[in-house]
Amino acid sequence: MLALWTSGCSTRTGPAESPPASPADTRQAAFPDSPPESAHCQGKVFGHNDIPHPQLGTVRVFLVVRPQAGNLNAGCVAAVAAGGQVLPTIDVETMPYALQFADPVTDSTGNAFITFNPGRYDGVLVLVPSPHGFEDIGWNDSVQHLGGRLAYYDADLQGIGADGRYTIRQDRNTCIPNCATGTIPSLTLHWNGLQYVP
Template sequence: MSPSSLLPCSRRRFVRRGSTAARAALLLSALAAVLVAGCSDADEPDRSGSDEGKATVSAPTGASFPPNPPAAAGCAGKTLDHRDIRHPDLGPVRVFLVRRPASEQPAGCVAAVTGSGRALAPVEVDANWTMEGALRFAAPATDSTRNVFVTYNPGRYDGVLVLVPTADGFADIGWKSADDYYSGGRFAFYYARPVGPGEDGEYAIVHSIKGCDPSCAEGATSKVILRWDGRDYLPTG
């Protein structure tokens, strides 16, 4: 083997020496060696890095979302924040948190639009804008259940709003009354906070319950941990 054939493929150079015929013969010999043996493994990129075998989570792609909810969302106002999620039935969806004008009630609104531009039914929620972070996403906004978690504060305690995916969008929050957008419902928990996600990849909700014995001002506060059972958040333990 000639000395030049021992050089790395990326740096191989052919030495000019002897006659034109000799140089041509040397060139043909080197090309044949490359075709048969190829470049050494040292020229291949290293594929044994620390990320090998690790699962990766990619953001929704292939969708073009507006910067603000469309008029059809029924959620006009100032967009505070948004998150792009992958809905199990509708694909890429952008969820918006909106502060309504001061003249409108309730003060907050959660809107969503699909990657095809279809507006989903909005979620009304009360918020007191004098409180810091009165309407914000949990961090992260979703867990392994694919539910979306929003924290709201109507003026004293935080609450947790859970957007549960359905075939048509998100499940009805189930507020206790048509005029009450803060004290609780099927998927709204006032005086509560999300905890986690845990080892199972899911959030738990710590729900505080204020007693009124002997009075609401003097009553003790108990805490209940709620976990997802596939349909609802139910007490554990």
């Protein structure tokens, strides 16, 4: 830009301009370092990941372990959209070290994957994008939070395969004749557009 020198001072021909922010600078300014209080997911943040969302743009997902009395291992998954919208929080029973993002966190389905372990077996949470955030996990046990429609207990992620997708390997005890001596077949679960099925 042309500058005119007068009496030892610089005079610019137009208004002063600051350099444009890079995309990384904009993203950093848009997201908090921990979930806001309105997420009801306060505790020690074990990590966060910025993931693409088809309706909301980039969403920051937090993994948090809450302080609890006794042997309870209470965790939560909170998420915030770039505009500041707080998405519904997901509660999960987990050992602190076991609450982790998959690497990579998303696959070609657009789903995001988080692993957990309440103290015995591993599990997989699947965050499926919806217009208002993520689909309800659909816990089938409100006390233990061990499994649900999009939560797979005694399970591990497999892949990513040639199709760009994870599969989930889940072990299921038949409990025949009883759970102590029952067989434990493994199922490989594939995404059908709604959930993971054999």
